Amino acid sequence: MEPQQQQQNQQQPNEDNSSGAKGSFLCRQSSTRWTPTTDQIRILKDLYYNSGVRSPSAEQIQRISARLRQYGKIEGKNVFYWFQNHKARERQKKRFTTDVPMQQRTVSNASNWKPEDYSFHNKHPNVTPGFSSASPSSAGGLTVGQMGNYGYGSVNMEKSFRDCSISASANSGVGGSMNPNYGWVGIDPYCSSYSFFGKQKSIMKP
Amino acid sequence: MEPQQQQQNQQQPNEDNSSGAKGSFLCRQSSTRWTPTTDQIRILKDLYYNSGVRSPSAEQIQRISARLRQYGKIEGKNVFYWFQNHKARERQKKRFTTDVPMQQRTVSNASNWKPEDYSFHNKHPNVTPGFSSASPSSAGGLTVGQMGNYGYGSVNMEKSFRDCSISASANSGVGGSMNPNYGWVGIDPYCSSYSFFGKQKSIMKP
């Protein structure tokens, strides 16, 4: 991410990469920690910025991780942490720079942190500028999130609108009716409690 | 092995420079990463060693960076990373030296500050013109530091167990399990218990 300056992107493609993008490099995944592949990152960011996913529910996490699994090894917790971190850091940086609530930043910011890819996906060197409107997925083809599943929000979405500018993703369905997309707005009658990692807890251990 | 600070100072008044290319040394090469000026380092170390600041909060970071800005370009994240790194490396270094040999560390020895480093760090002839060292209060008058002590060390946490008793089972809404943190209503069927992870981690972990 942060395509601005130096980036240390070097995730090793591990096995199976259906995407067939980068070459295969055998590598050291020996590390304990998950090293996301570029495709995985791409998708995660797409979900984050384009679909507005911020704190996916257990179900979503499973789905997402399942989808991402085709691009490399990944577990539910990785997805979970990814969203947590991404969100936290986005907020944090804002905190450092915008701390004082009052004060209008005339020039507004100026240089602070990395511009990152707010708004849309701007980071990948590839992806065509086109930007389709209908399908959120760029290359996957699997849409992880659009099922009619209850979205997670149901509860406090409060100010989630503050930064997420999800630009149009086709059906944002603000109007009412069910909004199939995950996101804010979904009020669902069910709690759909989750056992969440409960099921996959076994894999959750380091 | 040696001096930690071999920082080259090149404080530039402020931003600008766009040339980026470090064609000529001795210039602001601010192309990419932040290169702290000696004054900035001096102050940072002062805060670190003399004031005990290790992990400044967002607010502190704001103030610190504001203060340091008079010595050169700097942003909040730089301060943030600086402290993070400094602390981490100090710790890391110490870990190697103090760890294996004798583990007889009295706990009292919490302060592992490294006075040697500070006080007169500038070993480079390059130092900024003028500048006498001493109090950081050159022009700021801001008091960023907070106390002078910090007990650190002796925190060897390893993998402790922290299983929770409640474990997951938040079950679907109604049941009324514990974890009432969020006043769920007894009859409230719509679970909105999103506290969710508040304690969930237990299952996520060892």
Add this chain to the structure above:
DNA sequence: ACGATATGAATGAATG
């Protein structure tokens, strides 16, 4: 010119 080291930056994983 390199190689080594110091250190800024980024981020996965946890903890509270």
Add this chain to the structure above:
DNA sequence: CATTCATTCATATCGT
């Protein structure tokens, strides 16, 4: 959610 720790990448700088 906020904060912190550990690792790792990237680059600036110095030594020889």
